Amino acid sequence: MKAEGRRQGILDLLMEAGTATVEELSAHFDVSRMTIHRDLDQLEQEGLLRKVRGGASVQSSGQFESDFRYRQRLAGPEKQRIAVAAASLVEPGQTIIVDDSSTAGGIAAHLADIRPLTVITNNLGVIQELSGAAGITLIALGGQYSKKFHGFFGLVTDEALRSLRADVAFVSTSSIHGVRAFHQDQEVVQTKRLMLAAAERKYLLADHGKFGRPALHFFAGLDRFDAVLTGEEPPAPMRKALHEAGIKLTVTGKA
Structure with a gap:
C-alpha cells in the first residue's frame, strides 16, 4: 500500500x-x-x-478539535433533539445563519416545513442538503474549504459575513467553561464571532458533553446568546453558575 x-x-x-x-x-x-x-x-x-x-x-483535547466525521458519530440522538428544538425557533420568511458544526447542521433536515427561508451557511453538509430545495434561498459562504471541519473559512468567508444580516444565528462550540464558550481553532472562532455580529438573535447549541471540556481560544461569553440549547442537564455546579449569571438554558430532554 x-x-x-x-x-x-x-x-x-x-x-x-x-x-x-x-x-x-x-x-x-x-x-x-x-x-x-x-x-x-x-x-x-x-x-x-x-x-x-x-x-x-x-x-478532542484542549488544543485539538476532532474531524467532523468523528464528531458526527458522537451524541447523535441528543444532537437531533437539539436540532428539533432549534428549528422550532425559526419562523417562515426569516433569514438564518447555520455554522459548520454537526450540531447546528442538523437543523437543515427540519427546514422544509418552515419555508420560505433564507439560509446563510459555511457548512458544506448543509449546502449539499439544501441546494435546490424548494422555498429555500441558499447563500453559501465562500472561502477556503477545510476537510477537517467540512466547511469554508478564511478571509473570503469573513468578508461575506460582514456584508450580511440575519434574523437568527445557530452556532455551536467545542467547550463551555463556566459562563464562557471556547474553541480550539482561532480561524473557526473568528468566523463564528462574525456570525453572531450579523444576527439579531443568537443561539448556542451544545450537547451536554461540551460542558466542562477544555479548549484553547475564547469564543464568546454565554450572555451573548438569547439561549443555550442542550440535550441533557449539565452537572449541578454548572447549572448553578449559568443561573447566577442569568444565562437562559434550554434542555430538550430525552424523547
Whole structure:
C-alpha cells in the first residue's frame, strides 16, 4: 500500500475507534513502527490527528478539535433533539445563519416545513442538503474549504459575513467553561464571532458533553446568546453558575 492510501486507512480506522496504538497500526497495515510514526507525524502536521503516548487519537483535547466525521458519530440522538428544538425557533420568511458544526447542521433536515427561508451557511453538509430545495434561498459562504471541519473559512468567508444580516444565528462550540464558550481553532472562532455580529438573535447549541471540556481560544461569553440549547442537564455546579449569571438554558430532554 502506498503512503497516501495507508494514511487514509489510518484516519478511517481512527474515525471508528477514536484511538489506536502504534503497535496496532503497524500490525494492521503490515509495516514497521517507524513507518507508522512517519505517517502519524505527517497526519498530525496536517491537523488531522494528534499523537499521544504510544499511538494517535482523533478525540478532542484542549488544543485539538476532532474531524467532523468523528464528531458526527458522537451524541447523535441528543444532537437531533437539539436540532428539533432549534428549528422550532425559526419562523417562515426569516433569514438564518447555520455554522459548520454537526450540531447546528442538523437543523437543515427540519427546514422544509418552515419555508420560505433564507439560509446563510459555511457548512458544506448543509449546502449539499439544501441546494435546490424548494422555498429555500441558499447563500453559501465562500472561502477556503477545510476537510477537517467540512466547511469554508478564511478571509473570503469573513468578508461575506460582514456584508450580511440575519434574523437568527445557530452556532455551536467545542467547550463551555463556566459562563464562557471556547474553541480550539482561532480561524473557526473568528468566523463564528462574525456570525453572531450579523444576527439579531443568537443561539448556542451544545450537547451536554461540551460542558466542562477544555479548549484553547475564547469564543464568546454565554450572555451573548438569547439561549443555550442542550440535550441533557449539565452537572449541578454548572447549572448553578449559568443561573447566577442569568444565562437562559434550554434542555430538550430525552424523547
